[in-house]
Amino acid sequence: MQVEIRLVKATGTRWDSLEAKEETVGDAPQRVYPSSHKRNPVDWDKVEAEVVKQDEEEKPEGDAALNQLFQKIYADGSDDTRRAMIKSFQESGGTVLSTNWNEIGEKEVDVKPPDGMEYKKWND
Numbered sequence: 203m204q205v206e207i208r209l210v211k212a213t214g215t216r217w218d219s220l221e222a223k224e225e226t227v228g229d230a231p232q233r234v235y236p237s238s239h240k241r242n243p244v245d246w247d248k249v250e251a252e253v254v255k256q257d258e259e260e261k262p263e264g265d266a267a268l269n270q271l272f273q274k275i276y277a278d279g280s281d282d283t284r285r286a287m288i289k290s291f292q293e294s295g296g297t298v299l300s301t302n303w304n305e306i307g308e309k310e311v312d313v314k315p316p317d318g319m320e321y322k323k324w325n326d
Contacts, residue, residue, distance in 0.1 A: 272287075272299070275287075275301065279301060282303035282307075283301045283303065285303055285307070286300050286301050286302055286303040286305075286306040286307070287299060287300070287301055289306050289307070289311065290306050290311045293310055293311040294311045294312065294313050294314065295313050295321065297313050297314050297315055297316070297321070298311050298312075298313075298314055
């Protein structure tokens with residue numbers, strides 16, 4: 203059985219081959235974005251780079267800084283580190299966060315509420 207499909211090209215240019223030729227790094231065309239500003243078009247790649255740089259330089263404070271630290275530890279950690287963080291946080295009801303899988307993997311994690319607080323199960 204043979205299936206033949208005929209399609210019309212979007213542009214009437216001649217293709218030398220069906221497969222795209224590899225472009226060298228120096229020949230890569232620069233992206234051009236449409237702009238309503240005729241005289242000074244905006245270079246959106248430059249704007250994006252500036253925004254990324256500002257985000258990296260911005261230093262969060264308080265809970266945001268602590269949350270960012272934990273996210274960085276989790277993202278950069280090994281599988282054992284991630285497993286230890288998840289297990290310790292879930293089993294302790296959010297009162298313990300450990301990155302040591304050798305210690306956490308062996309036993310169940312005990313609940314350790316902050317000083318001056320008392321832990322109660324939700325169904326008591």
